[in-house]
Amino acid sequence: MTSELNSYDVVVIGGGAAGLSAALMLGRTRRSVAVVDAGHPRNSPADGVHGFLTREGMNPLDLVTAGRADVQLYGGVIISGTAVGVASTDDPHNRFHTTLDDGTVLRSRRLLLTTGLTDVLPDIPGLRERWGQEVLHCPFCHGWEVRDQHIGILGTSAMSVHQALLFRQWSSSITLFLNATVEPTEEEWEQLAARGVTVVDGSVARVLNQNDGGTLSGVELTGGRVVPLEALVVAPRFVANTGIFESLGLAPVQHPMGVGEHIAVDEMGATGVDGVWAAGNVANLMLQVLPSAASGSMAAMAINNDLMAEELQQDLAAHRAGSAAVASSGADPSPGTIPSSVATASDSRMGAEVS
Numbered sequence: 001m002t003s004e005l006n007s008y009d010v011v012v013i014g015g016g017a018a019g020l021s022a023a024l025m026l027g028r029t030r031r032s033v034a035v036v037d038a039g040h041p042r043n044s045p046a047d048g049v050h051g052f053l054t055r056e057g058m059n060p061l062d063l064v065t066a067g068r069a070d071v072q073l074y075g076g077v078i079i080s081g082t083a084v085g086v087a088s089t090d091d092p093h094n095r096f097h098t099t100l101d102d103g104t105v106l107r108s109r110r111l112l113l114t115t116g117l118t119d120v121l122p123d124i125p126g127l128r129e130r131w132g133q134e135v136l137h138c139p140f141c142h143g144w145e146v147r148d149q150h151i152g153i154l155g156t157s158a159m160s161v162h163q164a165l166l167f168r169q170w171s172s173s174i175t176l177f178l179n180a181t182v183e184p185t186e187e188e189w190e191q192l193a194a195r196g197v198t199v200v201d202g203s204v205a206r207v208l209n210q211n212d213g214g215t216l217s218g219v220e221l222t223g224g225r226v227v228p229l230e231a232l233v234v235a236p237r238f239v240a241n242t243g244i245f246e247s248l249g250l251a252p253v254q255h256p257m258g259v260g261e262h263i264a265v266d267e268m269g270a271t272g273v274d275g276v277w278a279a280g281n282v283a284n285l286m287l288q289v290l291p292s293a294a295s296g297s298m299a300a301m302a303i304n305n306d307l308m309a310e311e312l313q314q315d316l317a318a319h320r321a322g323s324a325a326v327a328s329s330g331a332d333p334s335p336g337t338i339p340s341s342v343a344t345a346s347d348s349r350m351g352a353e354v355s
């Protein structure tokens with residue numbers, strides 16, 4: 001266990017569901033861990049987290065606060081700040097240097113990237129203001145909250161027809177705006193008709209909000225026609241927050257469905273760069289909160305096993321060197337001697353929060 005000031009077994013960059021879940025697990029494996037978090041989880045515009053068993057409807061920021069407390073129970077350090085650079089070094093005990101926006105440098109043996117993604121929204125006046133409220137993207141997150149309402153689907157990509165068909169499950173009043181972008185196939189026209197989806201062949205010029213900033217009341221098409229609505233579904237482009245990781249040689253890859261870009265990982269979160277893992281939305285654009293937390297937990301176990309394998313090699317080398325020295329001196333070997341790296345895990349580090 002690394003215990004030098006600002007030096008950790010693992011630095012986790014990003015403290016949402018994935019990062020905090022990983023840090024909880026790492027703390028419980030007696031690893032020293034620091035989580036750097038800028039404090040803007042992706043779902044923070046929404047009032048509640050839905051579909052997370054035992055936390056139904058909890059405010060997204062309250063979930064983070066509770067997660068931080070869990071991490072601190074096991075000595076994890078939470079640092080409020082933004083990582084602005086990462087670099088790898090040749091020092092096996094401090095392989096990664098993470099630089100924060102206040103100039104602090106954190107050193108670590110392993111790195112976990114859990115910075116989430118950015119939802120790139122269509123550039124339509126009035127839309128951004130209601131994002132996470134009546135402007136939505138995910139029926140599993142918000143479908144229940146807008147059930148039986150008048151719901152519009154903003155045409156942005158081939159996914160929009162799928163969204164219209166899907167949201168029909170929550171309301172019989174679905175209007176798909178082709179928005180000069182979506183051209184349904186013959187088969188899709190039939191599907192839309194069969195599901196009773198109204199199709200409007202016009203471009204959305206702006207989103208109308210009651211009393212300037214109040215709840216969404218409809219959309220205005222180019223040409224001035226107003227269609228009253230209570231909710232509007234969009235398909236943002238999902239762009240993983242990877243900018244600072246390119247210095248490690250980690251370039252984002254395109255998602256196979258064309259919905260955005262992310263860091264490629266294996267099933268345990270290992271990236272192609274030795275010593276670096278990624279979890280949550282930065283690695284999988286489709287994950288919700290609960291599966292993001294699960295992916296962080298999986299990555300933490302893999303990181304712990306990787307550290308253990310490294311320590312085992314060190315202990316074996318020390319053990320063999322000791323045996324060779326004893327053999328050449330003719331003294332009795334001491335089979336009960338515990339190698340130092342195994343015996344140093346300490347419970348003395350208390351959890352801390354650093355702003």
Ligand SMILES: Cc1cc2nc3c(=O)[nH]c(=O)nc-3n(C[C@H](O)[C@H](O)[C@H](O)COP(=O)(O)OP(=O)(O)OC[C@H]3O[C@@H](n4cnc5c(N)ncnc54)[C@H](O)[C@@H]3O)c2cc1C
Nearest residue numbers: 014016017018038040041042043050083116280281288289
């Ligand atoms: C409007 C909306 C509502 C949603 N509602 C739901 C819902 O009801 N249920 C559900 O299951 N899912 C919901 N989701 C999806 C959910 O937000 C994601 O699945 C989840 O946030 C992914 O967790 P994460 O840990 O990967 O990323 P995040 O939760 O986004 O956490 C990433 C963290 O990393 C930080 N960060 C980024 N870059 C840096 C950096 N350089 N240095 C330090 N910190 C950094 C961010 O500030 C953030 O705190 C919703 C999404 C949106 C957009």
